[in-house]
Amino acid sequence: MKIIDHSVSYDVxxxxxxxxxxxxxxxxxxxxxxxxxxxxxxxxxxxxxxYYVAMLCGRPTQGILLEILQExxxxxxxxxxxxxxxxxxxxxxxxxxxxxxPNLTIMTGAKLxxxxxxxxxxxxxIVLCESVMRRISGKVFVEATGTGLxxxxxxxxxxxxxxxxxxxxxxxxxxxxxxxxxHVTWMYISHxxxxxxxxxxxxxxxxxLGILPQEDIWFHIDPQRAINANDGVYLHWGxxxxxxxxxxxxxxxxxxxxxxxxMERDHALLRENGYIVSLAPKIGLREIRRVKGLHVxxxxxxxxxxxxxxxxxxxxxxxxxxxxxxxxxxxxKLGYGIPYRSLVPLKISNxxxxxxVISGSHIAMSxxxxxxxxxxxxxxxxxxxxxxxxxxxxxxNIDVGTLQKMLVGPGQNQILTP
Ligand SMILES: Cc1cc2nc3c(=O)[nH]c(=O)nc-3n(C[C@H](O)[C@H](O)[C@H](O)COP(=O)(O)OP(=O)(O)OC[C@H]3O[C@@H](n4cnc5c(N)ncnc54)[C@H](O)[C@@H]3O)c2cc1C
Numbered sequence: 001m002k003i004i005d006h007s008v009s010y011d012v013x014x015x016x017x018x019x020x021x022x023x024x025x026x027x028x029x030x031x032x033x034x035x036x037x038x039x040x041x042x043x044x045x046x047x048x049x050x051y052y053v054a055m056l057c058g059r060p061t062q063g064i065l066l067e068i069l070q071e072x073x074x075x076x077x078x079x080x081x082x083x084x085x086x087x088x089x090x091x092x093x094x095x096x097x098x099x100x101x102p103n104l105t106i107m108t109g110a111k112l113x114x115x116x117x118x119x120x121x122x123x124x125x126i127v128l129c130e131s132v133m134r135r136i137s138g139k140v141f142v143e144a145t146g147t148g149l150x151x152x153x154x155x156x157x158x159x160x161x162x163x164x165x166x167x168x169x170x171x172x173x174x175x176x177x178x179x180x181x182x183h184v185t186w187m188y189i190s191h192x193x194x195x196x197x198x199x200x201x202x203x204x205x206x207x208x209l210g211i212l213p214q215e216d217i218w219f220h221i222d223p224q225r226a227i228n229a230n231d232g233v234y235l236h237w238g239x240x241x242x243x244x245x246x247x248x249x250x251x252x253x254x255x256x257x258x259x260x261x262x263m264e265r266d267h268a269l270l271r272e273n274g275y276i277v278s279l280a281p282k283i284g285l286r287e288i289r290r291v292k293g294l295h296v297x298x299x300x301x302x303x304x305x306x307x308x309x310x311x312x313x314x315x316x317x318x319x320x321x322x323x324x325x326x327x328x329x330x331x332x333k334l335g336y337g338i339p340y341r342s343l344v345p346l347k348i349s350n351x352x353x354x355x356x357v358i359s360g361s362h363i364a365m366s367x368x369x370x371x372x373x374x375x376x377x378x379x380x381x382x383x384x385x386x387x388x389x390x391x392x393x394x395x396x397n398i399d400v401g402t403l404q405k406m407l408v409g410p411g412q413n414q415i416l417t418p
Contacts, residue, residue, distance in 0.1 A: 003126060003133045010036040010105075011389035013125060013138035014382065015112050018046015019371045020355020021144030022094055023064045024382030028142070029104035030411050031386030036136065037104065038127055040111035044098075046146060046355075047371070048090045051284035052187040054235055055084035055212065058317030058370035059335070063407075063414045065375030068093050083215040084235050086189070087280075110134070112145070115153040120349045122154050139389040142381050143345075144354040147247075148289025151357065156345045157292035160247070162362045168298035170363050172319065172330075182286040182322040182366065183240040184252075185209070186259040188267075188279045190234045196274025198231035204266045209237035238279075239263050240322065246285045256283050286322060286369065293359030294396065295341035302336045302367050310400045311337030311416050312380035312407060315373035321366040334418045338368060340400050343381050349394045354381035379414060380407055 012028040014021050017039030025037035037044075047053040061069055068090070075096070076089035098104055107127070114126035116135070124137040143150040152158050161179035163170070192198065201211045202223040211219035213230040239262040243255040267277045299319055307314075316335035342359040343352050353359065354377055356369040368377070384403055388395055407414040 001133050003135050006134045006136045008105075010034050010136070010138040012036070012140050012142065012382070012385045013038065013136060014142040014144055014354070014385075015125065015150050016046065016144035016146055016355065017041070017044035017106075017108070018144065018146050018355060018374070019048070019065060020146070020374045020378040020381070021046065021142070022068070022098070023375045023378030024142045024144055024354045024385065025104055026064050026098065026101060027379045027382030027412065028386040029101045031383055031390065033103060033386035033389045035104050035386070036138065037106045038110050038112060038125070038136070039106070039108045042109045043091050044094050044106065044108065045087065045090050047284065049087045050280065050282045052087055052189060052235070052280035053284060053371070054087050054090070056371050058315060058367070058372050060314065060316065060415065061372040061375070063376065063379045063412055065372060068097055071096050082230065084212060112150055115150065117154060117348070120347060122348060122350055125150070139350065140385045140395070141351050142354050142385050143291065143351055143357055144378065144381070146288065146355055146357065148291050148357040151291040151345055151348070151351065151353065152289060154348050154351060156347050156351070159290040159292055168296060168300070168361045170299045170361060172299060172321070172363050173361070179245065181243070181246050181288070184243045184246070184255050184259070184283050184285050185240045186238045186256070186263065186280060186283045188236050188238045188277055190236060190270050190275040190277050192232050193274045193276065198227045199270070199273040199275065200227065201234060204269065206236075206239045206263065206266055209240060211236050238266075243285065246288045252283065252285070259283055287362070287365065289357060290362070290365060291345050291353050291357050291359055293342050293346060293353060294344045295339050295359060297339065297342045297358070297360035297364045297368070299361055299363030299367075302332050302364055303330045305332055305334040305336050305418070307337035307418060308339045310340040312340045312343070312384070312400070312403060313338040313373065313376035313414070314416055314418070315368050315376065317367045317370050317373060319363055319367050321363060332367065337416070338373070338377055340380070340384070340403065343377070343384065344395045349396065350388070352381045352385050352395050354378045376414060379412060383407060383412060
């Protein structure tokens, strides 16, 4: 197929419009860099709009992600007290914030399919827009696809599945390395039609996966209180299944079939009781590739609440490895720091990592993958990319102290301490 050169070249090109990519693109644009955000879907949002992951877990929500959340709360709140949002609200809130950024261009419906490199540098990315292939060049690139495919195509070192205990000295890791990833979950939203009585959701087969009517009230824990609190609309962690390989379309297709069958009885029950079921457009993949960087953040560093000298984002969330017992018991009480070194991949000199693909172990990723932490990482990756592009330097040469100072300053408003 013929490739058409895109007419504009950018300082920073961010690929992936989820929480890790949106925050990166806005931060890069605010640094003064001419920035392009490329997203394969027709709308931005990532897991929020694809998987209906419409609730922020973990902390702290700050900086750019907080701006989007506040826009959502002020203009599109579902109902007082509810701590999740209709996915469409996020689309609108993101649009309201991004349209104010003069340095930011957004390209949706554009799937990255190839990467052109010269030595250790990415020259351009090839994206497929409808049936047209476009070549887009830039100075610095940000990998925020959530899949790690961009980095793999660029020639970076990829990690997939569970690391061995001895790899990063992690007590919860298995003895031997394998390719097992976290379960996949198909989420959905149910709405009660007028004239029907509230249905006791604990009668659903998959109720224990979680149905969230209102802040702090999970249906399977206190059904009556949940009915009283809100009788109209629910966010469901529909059902969870194993996916043999989250990089493989056939395996994802099989997981989808299995999940649909598992949810059939629950969805019939909901329909009979007057509820509309809105299934998320895609089954939710928690874990795909991770990209190896200058440092691999480990689960032990998170448990030990380490804040390394090059901390550029903070996080606070349990180790939450779905399908494996015992791991979520270690709560990082004081939180932990994400080192800048985990955003700098090996082998490619003009790429930064953002979101859940950063360089961390399988166990560590189970904590920092939640959206507030991903948003903090994204903001740091984007600002770093902007600084690199504007100063003609590479991510491994940046002055991390300057980056840290700018992150806590006006326009970025991050806190990098416990
Ligand atoms: C079932 C499930 C439940 C979860 N529950 C929660 C929760 O309750 N709270 C919470 O905070 N977190 C939750 N998470 C985790 C969280 O949603 C993700 O880890 C987070 O969204 C990752 O952000 P990201 O930006 O790295 O990737 P994503 O959100 O996946 O965004 C990546 C974006 O890149 C785009 N993209 C991918 N490939 C290409 C390509 N080739 N070209 C162009 N664009 C591309 C995708 O379309 C997508 O929009 C959950 C995840 C799952 C799967």
